[in-house]
Amino acid sequence: MDNNKKIVIEKRIKKTGENLVKNNMEFYYAETKNDVRDIVKSLIKKGDVITNSGTMTMAECGIADLLRSPDYTYLDRTGKSREEVEEIYIKAFSADVYISSSNAITEDGVLYNVDGNSNRISAIAYGPKSVIIIAGYNKIVRDLNEAEVRVKREAAPPNCVRLDCNTYCKETGECVSLSKSGRQMTDGCSGSDRICCNYLISAQQRHKGRIKVIIVGEELGY
Numbered sequence: 001m002d003n004n005k006k007i008v009i010e011k012r013i014k015k016t017g018e019n020l021v022k023n024n025m026e027f028y029y030a031e032t033k034n035d036v037r038d039i040v041k042s043l044i045k046k047g048d049v050i051t052n053s054g055t056m057t058m059a060e061c062g063i064a065d066l067l068r069s070p071d072y073t074y075l076d077r078t079g080k081s082r083e084e085v086e087e088i089y090i091k092a093f094s095a096d097v098y099i100s101s102s103n104a105i106t107e108d109g110v111l112y113n114v115d116g117n118s119n120r121i122s123a124i125a126y127g128p129k130s131v132i133i134i135a136g137y138n139k140i141v142r143d144l145n146e147a148e149v150r151v152k153r154e155a156a157p158p159n160c161v162r163l164d165c166n167t168y169c170k171e172t173g174e175c176v177s178l179s180k181s182g183r184q185m186t187d188g189c190s191g192s193d194r195i196c197c198n199y200l201i202s203a204q205q206r207h208k209g210r211i212k213v214i215i216v217g218e219e220l221g222y
Contacts, residue, residue, distance in 0.1 A: 006217065009137050012107070013215050016140050019109030024205040026212040036061040036134055039214050040099070043132055044072065048096040051075035051088060053120040056162075057101040057134050057221035067099075089119040093127030100124060101221050102133050103155045104147035105140050105213070111202035112147035114156070116165075116195035124211070125200055133213045136220030144201065148185050152178055156196055158222045165193035 001009075010029075017027035030036045040063055044050060050072050052058055067074040075088045075095065092098055100120055104112040111133065115121045124131055141147045152175035160170035168176040168189040175196070177187035188196045205211060 001217075009217060012140055013137055013217065016105060016107050016109060017213075017215060019107065020105075020213050021109070023109040023203060024208040025109070025202075026209050028212065028214045030214055030216045033061045033136075033216055033218055033220060036214055036216060037063060037066055040132060040134075041066060043130070043212055044097050046071045047073070049073045049075065049091075049094075050097040050099065051077075051092045051095050051128075052098065053100040053123070055099070055101040055134070055221065057136060057216075058099055060220050061134060061216075063099065063134070089117070092119065092123045095123075095128045097130045097132060098123045098128035099132045099134065102135050102139055102213075104150045105133075105135055105215070106143055106147060107140060108143070110144070111200075111211070111213070112141075112144060112151070113200045113202075114151050114196045114198070115200075116197050118198040121198060121200035124202065129210070131211045133211060134216065134220075135213065136216045136218055138219040139221070140215070144185075149178070151175075151196065152188070155222045160193070160195060162222075163195070165191075165195055167191050167193050167195070 013029060020027045028039050030039055050067050075091055077085050077088055102111045103114055113121045141150055157169040157173050160167045176189050177183050
């Protein structure tokens with residue numbers, strides 16, 4: 001990456017991180033995705049029960065290999081049947097650690113997430129003792145309005161392709177609501193495969209430090 005661009009990106013990450021801390025979340029900066037593993041390792045302990053959402057960012061950082069160590073009890077969804085996966089969704093509420101990414105992070109330190117099944121936003125909001133969010137700097141947005149558009153244009157369409165969901169955004173590359181005047185945040189298609197069903201905005205937290213946010217100085221995930 002061009003060094004001048006890197007300096008500007010790091011300033012934006014720093015500003016966002018400071019505001020996450022003001023909102024009672026912990027903030028960590030990883031210069032590259034290769035630095036994320038060591039930060040995650042420092043935030044978990046031997047014997048922890050750990051699970052995760054279906055996050056592309058975590059996969060890009062190679063975190064699953066760390067969690068498969070005998071030092072941890074990893075509730076791994078890989079290769080499981082639908083019934084087994086749904087069982088892990090429920091067990092996530094009593095896990096010691098839940099790892100996910102975020103659809104967007106505002107510069108004023110707010111997490112914005114949208115789900116179909118809603119296992120991810122449920123676990124972020126309540127249950128696991130510790131939540132670790134890993135996000136590339138590309139997830140940073142100015143405000144919730146930008147967060148909404150980011151999901152409708154940059155997050156939902158590729159996720160629908162990945163999950164083979166029969167949705168408008170999979171076919172066209174963006175949410176149908178973006179062409180609608182007077183659009184509301186929750187507007188979208190009406191297909192049965194829609195993945196934008198429930199919305200979570202995580203602002204100032206009551207339980208200080210429960211949510212830890214690692215922002216990476218690289219583009220990661222959707």
